[in-house]
Amino acid sequence: MNADFNKNHFELFGLKPSFRIDAARLEAGYRELQSAVHPDRYAAGSDAEKRVSMQWATRANEAYRTLKQPVARARYLLSLEGVDTQEETNTAMPADFLMLQMEWREAAQDARQAKDAAALDKLSGTLRFEEQALLASLENALEDRRDLPQAALIVRKLRFLAKLGEEIGDALEALES
Numbered sequence: 001m002n003a004d005f006n007k008n009h010f011e012l013f014g015l016k017p018s019f020r021i022d023a024a025r026l027e028a029g030y031r032e033l034q035s036a037v038h039p040d041r042y043a044a045g046s047d048a049e050k051r052v053s054m055q056w057a058t059r060a061n062e063a064y065r066t067l068k069q070p071v072a073r074a075r076y077l078l079s080l081e082g083v084d085t086q087e088e089t090n091t092a093m094p095a096d097f098l099m100l101q102m103e104w105r106e107a108a109q110d111a112r113q114a115k116d117a118a119a120l121d122k123l124s125g126t127l128r129f130e131e132q133a134l135l136a137s138l139e140n141a142l143e144d145r146r147d148l149p150q151a152a153l154i155v156r157k158l159r160f161l162a163k164l165g166e167e168i169g170d171a172l173e174a175l176e177s
Contacts, residue, residue: 009063009076019074019142021067030064071158074138078152085152087159097157100130104164112171120175124168131161 010017013029035041037056042049066072075085093101104123111119134154141151 005059008080009067012060012063013067015067017077017080019070019077019139021073023068026064026067030060033060070135070138071155071162074142074151074155077142078148078155081148083148083152085155087156090156093153093157093160101160101164108164108168108171115175117172117175120168120172124165124172127161127165127168131158131165134158134161 008017010021012033013026015021015025015029034057037053037060039050039053039057042053045053066076078085104127107123108120110116111123134157138151138154138158141147141154
């Protein structure tokens with residue numbers, strides 16, 4: 001097993017760093033790497049070989065999960081460029097997005113209180129539509145315009161949508177129970 005721990009996630013799977021990735025190539029690269037480093041291949045090996053195999057298998061899984069998810073992939077690409085998305089610390093958002101956030105939160109709260117599954121479903125659909133639009137903007141910011149600060153802002157917006165989407169999902173589950 002002569003894998004290089006200095007390779008980034010993309011290099012591990014033979015991909016160039018890009019938001020636009022070939023999902024089939026990612027999958028093939030992952031399967032190839034996993035077959036080479038899987039701990040079962042080193043069951044009869046030394047403790048050191050088993051440990052390194054486990055480290056590689058863990059790294060391959062982490063890299064695959066990161067690159068498979070568009071927001072995680074964008075976050076990782078930005079980190080490779082030295083850009084911190086500041087999702088935990090930077091709450092600055094454009095005024096129009098802040099207004100939308102407030103409207104969505106109020107609509108979710110109202111629907112939850114009214115036990116209105118249809119309204120929650122409709123809001124969930126609105127968020128999915130908004131997420132798709134933001135992902136398209138994110139791709140454009142990263143690939144076409146190379147606007148890294150804008151891409152970081154979009155990642156923060158997507159994080160908000162994901163959190164609200166989870167809350168709506170939890171509310172729908174509670175109604176079904």
